[in-house]
Amino acid sequence: MGQSIRTRFEVLGTLACLGPVHVGGWDTTAEASLTIARDGLGRPCLPGTSIAGALRAYLSGVDRFQAGHPVKVTDALFGLTPSSRDGSPSWIRVDDAHLIGDDVTPAVRDGVGIDRRSASAAANYLYTRQVLPAGTRFALRLVADTPTTAAPGYPGGWPALVRDAVEALVAGLTQARVPIGAGRGRGLGRVALRDATIRSADLSDPAGLVAWLTGAAPARPHPPAEDTSPQEAPHDGRLRVAVAWRPVGPLLVRDSLPGTVVDTLPLTDTTADGTVRLLLPGSSIRGTVRAHAERIVRTLQRQDAPADFGDALRQPPPGVDVLFGSAPTGRRDDQDQDRRGRRGALAVADCHSLGQVSASQWNDVVTTSPGLVQPSGKQEREEREERNLQRDQARSVLRGRLDGIHDHLPLAVSDHVAIDRWTGGASDHRLFSVLDPDATTAWEPIHLDVDVAHLDRQDAPEHRASAVLALPLLLLVLRDLRDGWLSLGYGGTRGRGQIEVTDVTFDGAGLSGAWQSLAGRSLDTVLSDPPPEVVEAMTVWANTFQEAAA
Template structure:
């Protein structure tokens, strides 16, 4: 039987990708491991199921397993395939597929796991992923219904909560705080809502029905987007790192050039492109250092990297099973258990200088060094140079045959700040939150000291960086005092201090260090029984 509804609210807008976006579909391209979702017309799109899952997940972070959420979105399936309640019902929220506006040129990103034993690419952990570029625009269309008198109808207080949740959700979308699709903590999926419109259709009055029949839908003010109290209650810590390269810095692109062999990775920004340091690359470097710290203070976790097992894929997954690291950076899925998303998200970092697609194409297709130099000058890439490298024959001491290659190395390029977002909701309990923040601060300390190079060729003089400043911003309700004390703290690093330990002046700015240090020590002590048992 059809359900009776009092009103319908239609939300429309445009989602603009603030970072590249990937929502996977059926793999119909043998040359790409992870392809994009394509609709029946052959166009790229974001399925409504993906959008609905992200929107519902945002609300559940605030309200948990609230009956209001279950009533609004429909009961989830239970362990045996049935609903968690005696009777299920369709969702009151209809999220339509989001089509991509205009023509977009997809990009390809490489992904690789690093073997903790050898420090090189892990066997069978290599893949590529198709992405929609930054600046892609998607059509958002959501319909929210309010059910009339029935056992499923929400009372006025519950409906008021629903309105607050939607107001907070839409505001979060406007502020770019929500991510869609895959690899959300590795630089992908950040979207921002623009041109939002909310229309209402009233069914419980003659005037409302007549207006609907005339094709009229009035603007609705049911969602107060300015009073985003619930959005501000989401606990988190944002870290902004202002930095500059000290040596050539790049991530190697999959495609090779003609006059030059290895090209730096670029990514689209609207109709322009710029050098990019993917969030996955930054996160991998920070995770490696975090693992090094944990394995140093807790030798019990060294067993996975001490020897190289025969089953390489299984061995790699075992190598990265380190407590606290998995909470911060995520855990890969296996046949025995599901994976989990980490609490730390890192966005892609772009160079400030943008060039046209045509200018970069001329750099890629230059056949001679003179053509390459002219293409670089036309693109105003004055700080980018061609460098030649060669392997030395161990017998003759001369250049090894067929081992001469060249790279296009960005020198002195200005980059945007690196942005880290720690979702404290994913760290259960105050103790784990303080321990996670303590480990993050240790990693940032090593970043300041120049121990964490970024990008390609870090063992060959590339990727060294200098930190100018690190700023913290804490948000949300019921934060531990030690984390709240980090709010609005900025650590400015002088050039002569970048290679030394944090000074007493820096440490004094973080009044919560003692509490975080105690939490870190408590976590280390909690691992001692495991060490003894092993």
């Protein structure tokens, strides 16, 4: 039996990747264990299921569609899987988003878990992931229907409910508030809808049906994000934190691939149009913030981190579990509601240098190499001297190329050597070099996003208690970041990665409880003159750990 349709809405537009995006595919490759999804032609695509799931999760956080209505809006619009005979169809359909333009070459991101005790790479937690570069574009088509039946409890019935939901979804996509795919907490999945148009027609009326089929139904463009005032921002229950900062000394995340003249290269990000920028991945920043948050809570609890790294991921301390999530327990007991793990409410976007160079310029830098010395029958000492001469010549060429991009990316080669613990002199075969960004390198602000609506939806009593601790914990971590207690990137124990935070600001709409009092304020004003809601939250925090210590 078919569905009786009254009004149909259609949204057309272009989904542009603002950062790396990963929607997992089925196969594996030699370069990556986690590959991207592809269509029947072998081209990258964004499956409609992934887009629809992200839209459903986003809509559940928009304040006017949250729980409290007689009709649960997300179930009514996106359907409900039947537990017996009470299932319902989806009135919103999303097509697979296919690639626009030429095929793109995915980049490969490396990931590693950091052991909580040794602060080094955890065993068996190294993985590689393919990501689509920023600038990749896909064609989006979304169709939403309104049934002819009544929609009790929502003003205006089904037409108004579907219309308002479509407007909210398009506004969220236009303003890049709907991340898509995996790794969203690590900065992946940021997309924005551009050149969006919405057309509608009454299919229950013959004239409307003819207009729809002939393409004569009126279509209107949706205003772009830059034309939207702050008052018109979606009330989606997300707190946005912007951290303005600058490096105090050398700061980089190490690329997994070594250089030919320089041993350690800084990690970079290449967009679809061939622009290269230095990169601080959201995963690296989030890992640093999470480790510090765990250190705070475990210190107050007077408990060490678990010896097993897997246990640390499966059993994070309170407050950390709801902000950063928890790994699956691996149990098969159907009564264990947390065995699949939980998504964290905090996401951190990738941070790039403001300066950039072309892909060809960067390729000239990383491919600079000395000539090869072939065995010539000379004495070993003479061959070694010849190799050193060619290495010095390659260094000279590299310095010239670095001078050519210095105005955009100030980089310099620094040499290091390990010290022998017995002789006190240089250790044999322990000389290495690093291509360091200069301290004058300008960077984007660090952007953090807290899904407050997700925190409000915690159901288990222990997670509701943890959600109360999330705000004080976040403020303490941001305070320590501002005060210089955290280092970012590679070599933090060797004086690298020190930063100076110049400002931390909060913004958001549709927030609840104490989170609402942060919007429009800076961290300095919140700490120096805390709102009553923040004072109450900090009091609960103090009482919680005083009781635990007792």
